[in-house]
Amino acid sequence: MSCLMPGGPAGAPALRVVRMGIDTSQEFVIYMPREGPVCCAEGFTALSRVELRLRGRSLIATLNVVDGGRLAPDEAGLSNSAWQALGARPGDDVDVAHAPVLESMSRVRAKIYGHRLDAASLAAIVGDVAAGRYPDVHIAAFLTACAGGRMDVQETIELTRAMVEVGECLAWPGAVTGDKHCVGGLPGNRTTPIVVAIAAAAGLVVPKTSSRAITSPAGTADVMETMAPVALDLPTLRRVVSREGGCLAWGGALALSPADDVLIRVERPLDLDSDAQLVASVLSKKIAAGSTHVLLDVPVGPTAKVRGEADFVRLKALLEVVAQAHGLHARVLRSDGTQPVGRGMGPALEAHDVLAVLQGRADAPADLRDKGVALAAALLEFCGRVPAGEGPAVAARLLAQGAAWRKFLAICEAQGGFREPPRAALREPALAQWSGRVTAMDSRRLARLAALAGAPNVAVAGLELHVKLGQRVAVGQPLLTLHAQARGELDYARQYLAASAVFTVEREE
Amino acid sequence: MSCLMPGGPAGAPALRVVRMGIDTSQEFVIYMPREGPVCCAEGFTALSRVELRLRGRSLIATLNVVDGGRLAPDEAGLSNSAWQALGARPGDDVDVAHAPVLESMSRVRAKIYGHRLDAASLAAIVGDVAAGRYPDVHIAAFLTACAGGRMDVQETIELTRAMVEVGECLAWPGAVTGDKHCVGGLPGNRTTPIVVAIAAAAGLVVPKTSSRAITSPAGTADVMETMAPVALDLPTLRRVVSREGGCLAWGGALALSPADDVLIRVERPLDLDSDAQLVASVLSKKIAAGSTHVLLDVPVGPTAKVRGEADFVRLKALLEVVAQAHGLHARVLRSDGTQPVGRGMGPALEAHDVLAVLQGRADAPADLRDKGVALAAALLEFCGRVPAGEGPAVAARLLAQGAAWRKFLAICEAQGGFREPPRAALREPALAQWSGRVTAMDSRRLARLAALAGAPNVAVAGLELHVKLGQRVAVGQPLLTLHAQARGELDYARQYLAASAVFTVEREE
Known part of the structure; x- marks a missing residue:
């Protein structure tokens, strides 16, 4: 970088927001010009975590640096997710600063090294997660550190409490809900x-x-x-x-x-x-x-x-x-x-x-x-x-x-009104290769197969199962039907099905 | 999505590459138009993992979906990292397909649940990591699952072997190197x-x-x-x-x-x-x-x-x-x-x-x-x-x-030639608040402080230490000097220094 900030200004100047029209799923991304005054003055580099403030709302975003004049020096592009979360409107100015140090990550690190998480630690972690201060890799580390039986009962109680307390709570009239x-x-x-x-x-x-x-x-x-x-x-x-x-x-x-929704986003992949x-x-x-x-x-x-x-x-x-x-x-x-x-x-x-x-x-x-x-x-x-x-x-x-x-x-x-669920444009049955009895089916592989066909992102996608455990099937009889909306996904699911033992059909004479 | 693929084509059409000029650090990102034929036919959605092929090179990238006509339907934008890794040139066509299922992740999952990783599992994981097939959150899960003393000696030997074998090896003449x-x-x-x-x-x-x-x-x-x-x-x-x-x-x-370099990118944050x-x-x-x-x-x-x-x-x-x-x-x-x-x-x-x-x-x-x-x-x-x-x-x-x-x-x-190392534009000393003896200094906090000042991304940034353990200091004497190239980073480091006990200076009469 060849730009130096002239001494003087106490804070970085605000940047005019630009809607980039980029869908990064739920991750907040800000796109800033490499040679712009804020990148230079604040020493931001790609993947820096930065805090954005706009009309009283704030969030932590990941920085992508943009070259070659695609953004003016005083502009900042926002991903769709960041645009919505900040409630941005064209012409708005956004303040950009270094994200605060993520102190609660030291508790996660201690957990990785075998220490218990106490109530205060869990409250700090869950609070930061719910506020969007954890990048995805930090969430992945937290989830992994707590998986595989490494949380005791008291930790689980306190994790539950922290997750309740960071969000809204409903109450209903009557003694039993x-x-x-x-x-x-x-x-x-x-x-x-x-x-x-x-x-x-x-x-x-x-x-x-x-x-x-x-x-x-x-x-x-x-x-x-x-x-x-x-x-x-x-x-x-x-x-x-x-x-x-x-x-x-x-x-x-x-x-x-609300922390649960953030955690699920990383748990899922x-x-x-x-x-x-x-x-x-x-x-x-x-x-x-x-x-x-x-x-x-x-x-x-x-x-x-x-x-x-x-x-x-x-x-x-x-x-x-x-x-x-x-x-x-x-x-x-x-x-x-x-x-x-x-x-x-x-x-x-x-x-x-x-x-x-x-x-x-x-x-x-x-x-x-x-x-x-x-x-x-x-x-x-x-x-x-x-x-x-x-x-x-x-x-x-x-x-x-x-x-x-x-x-x-x-x-x-x-x-808001009942509607009939839609049906997929593309369907393809998978047929029994020989006659016999269905002695096992692998739920995880069936779920994977439905996901490869596009579920749940594509509502009509997935599969329809035609057999039950113990059932006799004849060669050529459909075991399931794949449903998809796109050829690529149908091919992809078919390929997985060909390579994986989803059913066990024991041959019978 | 309201687009349906007409039946027929066996594979998705290739897309013309566009250099987006977006620096995502080392992560490979492809930007595809939401209404383009490939997004529709393949059923891709934001954050899908997709395989890109260009002139015999291939890599796995994360998809960001772009709205609003910023890309033509037959165009695909590439991040700087993906552009370089594919050796793309303007006018090139790139083939885009679903990324293969990441089978080795099941070994990582088994490790999380307490199973050992054998040589074949480690070779599979490290091979996929080196080939860029692991998204960052999966790398984070692998690193976390192996941290905190959860790898035994044999696993460590096999991990080392897998990391050697996935890359190049040098040899030197002479018995001792x-x-x-x-x-x-x-x-x-x-x-x-x-x-x-x-x-x-x-x-x-x-x-x-x-x-x-x-x-x-x-x-x-x-x-x-x-x-x-x-x-x-x-x-x-x-x-x-x-x-x-x-x-x-x-x-x-x-x-x-080479897997080590990929792992380090996630270890670091x-x-x-x-x-x-x-x-x-x-x-x-x-x-x-x-x-x-x-x-x-x-x-x-x-x-x-x-x-x-x-x-x-x-x-x-x-x-x-x-x-x-x-x-x-x-x-x-x-x-x-x-x-x-x-x-x-x-x-x-x-x-x-x-x-x-x-x-x-x-x-x-x-x-x-x-x-x-x-x-x-x-x-x-x-x-x-x-x-x-x-x-x-x-x-x-x-x-x-x-x-x-x-x-x-x-x-x-x-x-290639010796050069004098440069010096920072901005410097600021931190002074002893009282007289006394330096009885402790926190290396982790000093390292964090230097990082907040911009090191190592900004070469001239960091800090210069003026005292040693056991040394007597007088009130107002500089303990260290912060070096930075950008005001934001200097402010950020100063703020951390004010809030953290980097030195312990015991008062003396």
């Missing part, structure tokens, strides 16, 4: 809309907020979004719940446990989901959402997130003890995780399964229907809405008589 | 140029390749670059060594242990440097550089990288056993790490210290001179160049009589 959550790991398995519809039809208050997918082809929020608006603000959410007794909203728009992070993520959202009673569905199977009995027992105990420490009633149910539940994997395909169950259609997947009824029954009993033992009959009747379907439609209408 | 390395953690302490000059003057072959800074304000390559070109290609390196018996080059231009990573990094470079005998300087002190006796013993044993497994002779020397060595911290400031010692100037830092002579003496004895016990006298004489200085100049000339 029900909630339901599946720890995931099983593709398909979209019981939540069914459970909420039945429970709300039974008069329980269930203000359900869900996440988008972490490592799966779809989260409940992704699925619901194909049928109704889910990005509700707080007044809308309150109105929906007070009118219908329940909702099926995306939690991310509500700033409940890493495909990393530790016990402590999982418990803190799930329970912090429930506590912040004002739930009093939460039913937790934990599928157990060799390729599910929870692989065996020992893992289940450990996770169940951790969920219960952390919930209890925060005054939340939790009941953990073990479910069959040996194969996917329902047929679809991917937002719209799972929505079609949900609709078939709610509408009582003959072609509805029986396993999804049965599991939805069982969970709704357990929730109604756990919340004291029906006497013990009567849950299954009540839940089955509300579904069979259409009350759950009407409640679901009413919730969708209150959220 | 000497080398010297400091594991770092002590700011200043720039003995390498002094040791190489003395050893080469004594006739030892010392083809020294050094790294740039990881977590310190300067690496030897950064310091040497202020005095001579260091980015030598292999023919130049061979010519320098055959003419002068030694060199002081940057290893990064030679593709020796994380300020993370584990035993296993440190040993593999150091020894893989030495093995690849063709060294037979390496002297390892390990400073020990409460704020150095190695804090105490137990850590030293552990690191020494690991260095020795890993070196031995690879047929490398290693001698580990413990040195005083309670305070910095020399006065300067930062590339140019340390170069000035080195020159003062080599030129035998009266104002040369005595501690740096003494340590340089002691290390050169040990290296000459270890390599059998002088009989045991005679090293100190030989080394001191070569320095005092100017032979080392002439050798240093000759090496710099052979590398």
